[in-house]
Amino acid sequence: MLNTRLLYFYFFLIVFLFIQGCQKDMPFPDCDLLGQTVVIDSLRSENKVLIIGIDGFRSDAMTQEITPFIYNFSERNTYKNLSHLTEEDTYSGPNWSSILTGVHYNKHNVTDNSFNGSRFDLFPSFFNYLECSLDSINTASIVNWTPINKYILSADVDYSPDISINDALVYNKARDLLINNDPIRADIIFLHFDELDAIGHAFGFSPDIPEYREVLSILDLYVDSLISIIDNKRLSGEDWMCFLISDHGGDGHSHGDYSISSIRETVFIVEHPFLDFKENYRSNQTDIAPTIFDFIGISSPHFDCKKDGESILE
Numbered sequence: 001m002l003n004t005r006l007l008y009f010y011f012f013l014i015v016f017l018f019i020q021g022c023q024k025d026m027p028f029p030d031c032d033l034l035g036q037t038v039v040i041d042s043l044r045s046e047n048k049v050l051i052i053g054i055d056g057f058r059s060d061a062m063t064q065e066i067t068p069f070i071y072n073f074s075e076r077n078t079y080k081n082l083s084h085l086t087e088e089d090t091y092s093g094p095n096w097s098s099i100l101t102g103v104h105y106n107k108h109n110v111t112d113n114s115f116n117g118s119r120f121d122l123f124p125s126f127f128n129y130l131e132c133s134l135d136s137i138n139t140a141s142i143v144n145w146t147p148i149n150k151y152i153l154s155a156d157v158d159y160s161p162d163i164s165i166n167d168a169l170v171y172n173k174a175r176d177l178l179i180n181n182d183p184i185r186a187d188i189i190f191l192h193f194d195e196l197d198a199i200g201h202a203f204g205f206s207p208d209i210p211e212y213r214e215v216l217s218i219l220d221l222y223v224d225s226l227i228s229i230i231d232n233k234r235l236s237g238e239d240w241m242c243f244l245i246s247d248h249g250g251d252g253h254s255h256g257d258y259s260i261s262s263i264r265e266t267v268f269i270v271e272h273p274f275l276d277f278k279e280n281y282r283s284n285q286t287d288i289a290p291t292i293f294d295f296i297g298i299s300s301p302h303f304d305c306k307k308d309g310e311s312i313l314e
């Protein structure tokens with residue numbers, strides 16, 4: 001009798017664990033049941049966003065001496081976090097994927113730079129939601145590291161060339177977009193600069209390495225020029241939010257070890273002339289997409305169900 005009861009107990013325990021396991025593995029079809037309906041705040045839907053991505057930006061290299069413009073920019077009305085958390089998988093692929101989708105890498109499933117096994121069908125980029133929600137919105141992504149456009153954004157973004165270009169050309173194309181509307185008048189712009197990461201791998205990721213400092217100083221001039229253009233647009237009535245972000249820091253010649261703080265913590269600055277940002281909140285890569293939706297005034301139950309991050313707007 002006792003043995004039979006024990007047997008029943010184990011049977012129910014196994015069934016219970018199985019059900020629990022199912023629930024853990026399959027929360028996402030439930031989100032898909034919510035459909036793709038979005039609520040749009042028409043007062044905010046014409047807001048505009050510039051995201052400047054700098055690959056391999058170590059927080060302690062963001063100094064008044066090396067990056068005078070970015071340093072002063074961070075002192076404006078901003079959310080600033082120099083301990084912004086990367087994904088535990090500190091490669092570029094997983095981090096740019098989390099930045100662009102608002103979910104951690106256990107969901108989008110990008111674990112390295114091959115993008116094999118990615119699930120952008122289940123967890124699309126924020127550009128996908130924007131393009132599906134707002135007919136008139138124009139989007140652009142200009143990258144040095146082409147896998148971002150090739151694997152993540154090609155289907156979602158109006159203008160997303162996947163021909164490799166250097167950082168100077170990324171900057172030139174960004175200027176063309178902002179000043180001449182060439183080839184489109186873009187409302188949401190994502191930029192990716194890669195030469196800091198390349199110089200880090202070659203000479204070392206550190207503010208003490210002259211080559212690393214030199215590339216960062218050039219990037220600082222690009223950022224200065226682009227933000228000046230945005231400041232002029234603001235004077236003519238356009239409402240822009242600017243992001244300065246990175247995928248990871250670095251240590252020695254690499255950035256693979258999450259246990260090292262200069263790798264897992266990186267630079268994150270969000271600037272707007274007057275909006276309030278959260279205080280005492282520690283940001284991570286999945287917070288960028290929800291913050292953009294908040295600023296553009298898009299509320300998607302489908303995205304909210306799947307997302308991991310939260311808006312850093314108050």
Ligand SMILES: [Zn+2]
Nearest residue numbers: 055056092247
């Ligand atoms: Zn990287």
